[in-house]
Amino acid sequence: MIIPVSSPIDLMKDVKKDPGIRIKNISDTAFYTDFTAKLFKGCYTDGKNTLISPISVLSALAMTANGADGDTLEEMEKAFGFSVDELNEFMLSYMSSLSNGKKYKLSLANSIWFRDDESLTVNERFLKTNANYYGAGLYKVPFNEQTRNDINSWIKNKTDGMIDNVVDKISEDAVMYLVNAICFDAEWEEKYSEHRIKNGNFNCLDGNVKKVDFMSCNVSDYLSDDTTTGFVKYYAGRKYAFAALLPNEGISTSDYISSL
Secondary structure: OOOOOOOEOOOOOOOOOOOOOOOOOOOOOHHHHHHHHHHHOOOOOOOOOOOOOEEEEHHHHHHHOOOOOHHHHHHHHHOOOOOOHHHHHHHHHHHHHHOOOOOOOEEEEEEEEEEOOOOOOHHHHHHHEEEEEEEEEEEOOOOOOEEEEEEEHOOOOOOOOOOOOOOOOOOOOOEEEEEEEEEEEOEEOOOOOHHHEEEEEEEEEOOOOOEEEEEEEOOOOOEEEEEEEEEHHHHHHOOEEEEEEEOOOOHHHHHHHHHO
Protein backbone atom coordinates (compact mmCIF):
# COMPACT_ATOMS: atom_id res chain seq x y z
CA MET A 1 0.00 0.00 0.00
CA ILE A 2 1.31 3.44 -0.92
CA ILE A 3 0.72 6.11 1.73
CA PRO A 4 0.78 9.68 0.35
CA VAL A 5 3.14 12.07 2.14
CA SER A 6 1.89 15.63 2.46
CA SER A 7 4.25 18.32 1.17
CA PRO A 8 4.89 21.57 3.04
CA ILE A 9 2.58 24.37 1.95
CA ASP A 10 4.72 27.44 1.18
CA LEU A 11 2.60 30.48 2.00
CA MET A 12 5.22 32.77 0.41
CA LYS A 13 4.86 31.18 -3.02
CA ASP A 14 2.57 33.86 -4.46
CA VAL A 15 3.63 36.80 -2.26
CA LYS A 16 5.66 39.29 -4.30
CA LYS A 17 8.11 41.89 -3.07
CA ASP A 18 6.99 45.51 -3.37
CA PRO A 19 8.89 47.12 -6.28
CA GLY A 20 9.20 50.37 -4.31
CA ILE A 21 11.35 48.84 -1.53
CA ARG A 22 14.80 50.38 -1.69
CA ILE A 23 17.98 48.99 -0.19
CA LYS A 24 19.50 51.62 2.08
CA ASN A 25 23.22 51.83 2.67
CA ILE A 26 23.54 51.38 6.44
CA SER A 27 26.89 52.95 7.31
CA ASP A 28 26.37 53.31 11.07
CA THR A 29 26.42 49.76 12.47
CA ALA A 30 27.25 50.67 16.07
CA PHE A 31 23.87 49.33 17.22
CA TYR A 32 24.71 45.90 15.74
CA THR A 33 28.12 45.86 17.38
CA ASP A 34 26.47 46.74 20.68
CA PHE A 35 23.91 43.95 20.26
CA THR A 36 26.70 41.50 19.44
CA ALA A 37 28.68 42.40 22.56
CA LYS A 38 25.62 42.08 24.80
CA LEU A 39 24.70 38.73 23.25
CA PHE A 40 28.23 37.36 23.66
CA LYS A 41 28.37 38.46 27.30
CA GLY A 42 25.00 36.85 27.95
CA CYS A 43 25.98 33.54 26.33
CA TYR A 44 29.51 33.22 27.71
CA THR A 45 30.16 30.75 30.54
CA ASP A 46 33.53 30.98 32.27
CA GLY A 47 35.74 28.01 31.47
CA LYS A 48 33.72 26.87 28.46
CA ASN A 49 33.97 27.51 24.74
CA THR A 50 31.26 29.74 23.29
CA LEU A 51 30.29 29.83 19.63
CA ILE A 52 27.52 32.17 18.47
CA SER A 53 26.36 33.81 15.27
CA PRO A 54 24.92 37.21 16.21
CA ILE A 55 23.58 37.86 12.70
CA SER A 56 21.68 34.53 12.82
CA VAL A 57 20.16 35.36 16.21
CA LEU A 58 19.24 38.87 15.09
CA SER A 59 17.71 37.57 11.87
CA ALA A 60 15.44 35.10 13.70
CA LEU A 61 14.47 37.67 16.33
CA ALA A 62 13.76 40.25 13.62
CA MET A 63 11.23 37.98 11.93
CA THR A 64 9.68 37.27 15.33
CA ALA A 65 9.46 40.99 16.10
CA ASN A 66 7.57 41.60 12.86
CA GLY A 67 4.90 39.26 14.16
CA ALA A 68 4.75 40.90 17.59
CA ASP A 69 2.64 43.78 18.85
CA GLY A 70 1.90 45.84 21.96
CA ASP A 71 4.06 45.26 25.04
CA THR A 72 5.86 42.32 23.45
CA LEU A 73 7.06 44.40 20.51
CA GLU A 74 7.98 47.28 22.80
CA GLU A 75 10.10 45.01 25.00
CA MET A 76 11.81 43.45 21.98
CA GLU A 77 12.69 46.84 20.52
CA LYS A 78 14.06 47.87 23.90
CA ALA A 79 16.28 44.79 23.91
CA PHE A 80 17.45 45.51 20.35
CA GLY A 81 18.12 49.16 21.07
CA PHE A 82 16.34 50.20 17.86
CA SER A 83 12.94 49.90 16.19
CA VAL A 84 11.76 46.92 14.15
CA ASP A 85 11.56 49.16 11.05
CA GLU A 86 15.24 50.08 11.47
CA LEU A 87 16.02 46.41 12.01
CA ASN A 88 14.25 45.43 8.77
CA GLU A 89 16.26 47.99 6.80
CA PHE A 90 19.52 46.84 8.38
CA MET A 91 18.86 43.15 7.66
CA LEU A 92 17.92 43.89 4.02
CA SER A 93 21.06 46.00 3.60
CA TYR A 94 23.25 43.34 5.22
CA MET A 95 21.90 40.39 3.22
CA SER A 96 22.12 42.38 -0.02
CA SER A 97 25.78 43.22 0.65
CA LEU A 98 27.00 39.62 0.94
CA SER A 99 29.63 38.88 -1.69
CA ASN A 100 30.17 35.50 -3.32
CA GLY A 101 32.89 34.34 -5.67
CA LYS A 102 34.63 31.19 -6.87
CA LYS A 103 36.78 30.96 -3.73
CA TYR A 104 34.47 32.45 -1.11
CA LYS A 105 30.81 32.21 -0.20
CA LEU A 106 28.60 33.59 2.54
CA SER A 107 24.85 33.05 2.47
CA LEU A 108 22.07 33.65 4.97
CA ALA A 109 18.69 31.90 4.71
CA ASN A 110 15.56 31.95 6.86
CA SER A 111 12.44 29.85 7.11
CA ILE A 112 9.39 29.65 9.35
CA TRP A 113 7.53 26.40 9.94
CA PHE A 114 4.20 26.43 11.76
CA ARG A 115 1.71 23.77 12.72
CA ASP A 116 -1.19 23.12 10.33
CA ASP A 117 -3.97 24.00 12.73
CA GLU A 118 -7.27 25.78 12.10
CA SER A 119 -6.67 28.02 15.12
CA LEU A 120 -3.45 29.42 13.61
CA THR A 121 -3.59 32.03 10.87
CA VAL A 122 -0.91 34.24 9.32
CA ASN A 123 -1.41 37.98 8.98
CA GLU A 124 -1.13 39.28 5.40
CA ARG A 125 1.01 42.21 6.58
CA PHE A 126 3.49 39.74 8.08
CA LEU A 127 3.73 37.91 4.74
CA LYS A 128 4.36 41.13 2.86
CA THR A 129 7.03 42.33 5.33
CA ASN A 130 8.72 38.95 5.05
CA ALA A 131 8.75 39.21 1.25
CA ASN A 132 10.07 42.78 1.28
CA TYR A 133 12.92 42.29 3.74
CA TYR A 134 13.73 38.63 4.38
CA GLY A 135 12.58 36.37 1.54
CA ALA A 136 12.06 33.52 3.98
CA GLY A 137 10.02 30.46 3.20
CA LEU A 138 6.89 30.22 5.35
CA TYR A 139 5.64 26.65 5.56
CA LYS A 140 2.38 25.24 6.89
CA VAL A 141 3.06 21.64 7.98
CA PRO A 142 1.47 18.88 10.10
CA PHE A 143 4.38 18.72 12.60
CA ASN A 144 5.10 15.02 12.29
CA GLU A 145 8.14 12.90 11.42
CA GLN A 146 8.02 14.12 7.83
CA THR A 147 8.17 17.72 9.05
CA ARG A 148 11.31 16.91 11.04
CA ASN A 149 12.87 15.46 7.89
CA ASP A 150 11.78 18.46 5.81
CA ILE A 151 13.34 20.96 8.23
CA ASN A 152 16.60 19.04 8.41
CA SER A 153 16.69 18.69 4.61
CA TRP A 154 16.15 22.44 4.25
CA ILE A 155 19.04 23.13 6.63
CA LYS A 156 21.30 20.64 4.85
CA ASN A 157 20.53 22.27 1.50
CA LYS A 158 21.16 25.81 2.77
CA THR A 159 24.49 24.85 4.41
CA ASP A 160 25.87 22.92 1.42
CA GLY A 161 25.55 19.66 3.34
CA MET A 162 27.76 20.79 6.24
CA ILE A 163 24.88 20.59 8.77
CA ASP A 164 22.44 17.75 8.21
CA ASN A 165 20.63 17.14 11.49
CA VAL A 166 19.43 19.87 13.86
CA VAL A 167 15.90 18.83 14.83
CA ASP A 168 15.90 15.46 16.65
CA LYS A 169 12.15 15.39 17.19
CA ILE A 170 9.09 17.60 16.85
CA SER A 171 7.80 18.57 20.28
CA GLU A 172 4.09 18.02 20.92
CA ASP A 173 3.92 21.52 22.43
CA ALA A 174 5.63 23.27 19.51
CA VAL A 175 3.54 25.50 17.27
CA MET A 176 6.31 27.19 15.27
CA TYR A 177 9.98 26.83 14.32
CA LEU A 178 12.02 29.79 13.14
CA VAL A 179 15.09 28.47 11.36
CA ASN A 180 18.17 30.42 10.28
CA ALA A 181 21.00 28.88 8.29
CA ILE A 182 24.28 30.69 7.70
CA CYS A 183 26.85 29.14 5.39
CA PHE A 184 30.43 30.39 5.08
CA ASP A 185 33.03 28.60 2.97
CA ALA A 186 36.23 30.25 1.74
CA GLU A 187 39.87 29.69 0.95
CA TRP A 188 42.58 31.66 2.70
CA GLU A 189 44.25 34.38 0.67
CA GLU A 190 47.54 32.92 1.90
CA LYS A 191 47.09 29.21 2.52
CA TYR A 192 48.81 27.37 5.35
CA SER A 193 51.41 25.16 3.70
CA GLU A 194 52.69 22.05 5.48
CA HIS A 195 55.92 23.67 6.63
CA ARG A 196 53.86 26.39 8.35
CA ILE A 197 52.38 23.84 10.79
CA LYS A 198 54.60 23.06 13.76
CA ASN A 199 54.17 21.50 17.19
CA GLY A 200 54.70 23.68 20.24
CA ASN A 201 53.69 24.47 23.82
CA PHE A 202 50.31 26.07 24.52
CA ASN A 203 49.93 27.75 27.89
CA CYS A 204 46.45 27.14 29.30
CA LEU A 205 44.66 29.62 31.55
CA ASP A 206 44.85 27.18 34.49
CA GLY A 207 48.64 27.03 34.22
CA ASN A 208 48.88 23.71 32.40
CA VAL A 209 50.99 23.38 29.27
CA LYS A 210 49.79 21.32 26.29
CA LYS A 211 51.54 20.19 23.11
CA VAL A 212 49.51 21.38 20.12
CA ASP A 213 49.96 22.04 16.40
CA PHE A 214 50.44 25.75 15.63
CA MET A 215 49.72 27.35 12.25
CA SER A 216 51.97 30.28 11.44
CA CYS A 217 51.72 32.95 8.75
CA ASN A 218 52.74 36.51 7.94
CA VAL A 219 50.02 39.14 8.34
CA SER A 220 50.26 42.91 8.12
CA ASP A 221 47.01 43.81 9.91
CA TYR A 222 47.80 43.93 13.62
CA LEU A 223 45.27 44.63 16.37
CA SER A 224 45.94 45.92 19.87
CA ASP A 225 44.44 47.95 22.70
CA ASP A 226 45.07 48.26 26.43
CA THR A 227 43.95 44.71 27.16
CA THR A 228 44.40 42.56 24.04
CA THR A 229 46.53 41.87 21.01
CA GLY A 230 45.49 40.19 17.78
CA PHE A 231 45.53 40.09 14.00
CA VAL A 232 43.36 40.00 10.89
CA LYS A 233 43.85 37.35 8.22
CA TYR A 234 42.00 37.71 4.91
CA TYR A 235 40.22 35.09 2.87
CA ALA A 236 40.55 34.91 -0.92
CA GLY A 237 39.17 38.00 -2.62
CA ARG A 238 39.51 40.08 0.58
CA LYS A 239 35.72 40.33 0.95
CA TYR A 240 35.88 38.54 4.31
CA ALA A 241 38.44 38.27 7.06
CA PHE A 242 39.18 36.29 10.20
CA ALA A 243 40.00 38.36 13.30
CA ALA A 244 41.60 36.88 16.43
CA LEU A 245 42.07 38.55 19.81
CA LEU A 246 44.07 37.29 22.79
CA PRO A 247 43.83 38.98 26.22
CA ASN A 248 47.17 40.23 27.48
CA GLU A 249 49.02 38.40 30.22
CA GLY A 250 47.30 38.84 33.58
CA ILE A 251 43.87 39.46 32.01
CA SER A 252 41.49 36.50 31.92
CA THR A 253 39.12 35.82 29.05
CA SER A 254 36.20 36.33 31.43
CA ASP A 255 37.46 39.74 32.55
CA TYR A 256 37.99 40.86 28.98
CA ILE A 257 34.52 39.77 27.85
CA SER A 258 32.88 41.51 30.81
CA SER A 259 34.59 44.74 29.73
CA LEU A 260 33.08 44.73 26.23
